[in-house]
Amino acid sequence: MTRNIFRARATIAFIFVTAVLDIVAMGIVIPVLPALIEQFAGSNARAGVINGVFVALWALMQFVASPVIGSLSDQYGRRPVILLSAAGLAVDYVLMALAPNLWWLAAGRIIAGVTSASFTTVYAYMADITPPEKRSRAYGLIGAAFSGGFVAGPLLGGILGEISPRTPFWVAAALSGLAFLYGLLILPESLAPEKRMRFSWSRANPLGALRLLRSHHELFGLAVVNFLLYFAHHVFSAVFVLYAAYRYGWSAWEVGVLLALVGVLDMIVQGTMVGPFTRRFGDRATMIFGLFGGAAGVAMMGLAPNGFIFTLAMFPNALWGLAMPTLQSLMTQRVSESEQGQLQGANMSVASVAGIVSPLFFGAVYSFSIDEAAGRQYPGAAFLIAGAVLFVAALIGWRVARRVEGELRTTRPLPQADRTG
DSSP: OHHHHHHHHHHHHHHHHHHHHHHHHHHHTTTTHHHHHHHHHSSHHHHHHHHHHHHHHHHHHHHHHHHHHHHHHHHHOHHHHHHHHHHHHHHHHHHHHHOOSHHHHHHHHHHHHHHGGGHHHHHHHHHHHSOGGGHHHHHHHHHHHHHHHHHHHHHHHHHHHTTOTTHHHHHHHHHHHHHHHHHHHHOOOOSOGGGOOOOOHHHHSHHHHHHHHTSSHHHHHHHHHHHHHHHHHTHIIIIIHHHIIIIIOOOHHHHHHHHHHHHHHHHHIIIIIHHHHHHHHHHHHHHHHHHHHHHHHHHHHHHOSSHHHHHHTHHHHGGGGGHHHHHHHHHHTTSOGGGHHHHHHHHHHHHHHHHHHHHHHHHHHHHHHTOTTTTOOOTTHHHHHHHHHHHHHHHHHHHHHHHHHHHHTTOOOOOGGGTOO
16 A cells, blocks of 8 residues: 555656656747747737737647547557657757748747647546546646746746847757656556547547537536636736736836746645645635635736735735646546546647637737727726636536536446447
8 A cells, every 4th residue: 555655656756747847848938939039020019920820829739739639648548648749849949949930930839839738648647646536636736837837947048048049949958858758767657558548530639529528517517617717817928918017117027027926826826735725625615716716816906006916916816726726626527537638638629729719809908908099098907807707717617516526426427438429
């Protein structure tokens, strides 16, 4: 028994380190990619348009590739998919470091969107090696790894970017290569051969993968909560930097420090609070509390009269870090072990759709809300709408998760044969 517990903890540590290396590598290029695009584009304004296209292109590739990669991991196992993705990212960063024009960078964004879709496999891996009652804490640790990577990555990228805009890409390639070697030597397979499912294009295409989410009423309801959570979260990527400069006069350095604070708080919440909260209150109550806390924090940001109040709002906002791992845990308990990869692929597709639609929506809202010529001055409107979206997500989650927990007391996940057709 003790040996099995030690092995499980060691395996979690292996996947945790692999995830951190990949996320840091991705975060390193964030501060310098727009500058590299500007070098090729010739102007800041044109670079802004092209960068937006690249973001949408990356999200589109995630939408397409995530269910394919998830289904491949259901047939061939998690380990080979994770290793190939790490190797693919390393090659991608080398390509971008050598890029002579925008077309090469576009190709790099396409490859990055495909290979980074392997994070669906990371979540499926955790579902393989942890019992249902401990998955919330395990997903919290992975969420903490993501947050830590996105704190360290951009800070390191900013420092390396002072040397050259291409230096961070070489370092990112080295980190992805290190993740590949680390996984090759240490990472064990998590999915037993007898639990695997044959690959099928009917499940691996985005629409086919989403069919799994419609296979059960409660699972679909939780998928809606998942979409709304991601949709609200993209208010930061869409307007945060512009909003901070417009309303509070913050510099790029001040914005970077605040983003680092967001990452640190999220890392603390997901890494240290999810486990105790779920043990004490359960997945459903923890998820609802996190969503309501996030809604209050984001709304407070939209109403903050000064930068100090806005910064204070980061603390209740960080509570929505409790929602994602518990939401994931509830969803994994509604499908069989052989469908975990497909489920995570479908979830990533949902997140990708939000990543395409939400920035366009919030960008338009922000532009409309500060039209001085028309006499409109409501710069916080986008944050208030995001807060309302999280509030609605909390209400839906409260109703749906109550039925899920009720069913889980008396039933097990439906077998694949009962959900197809």
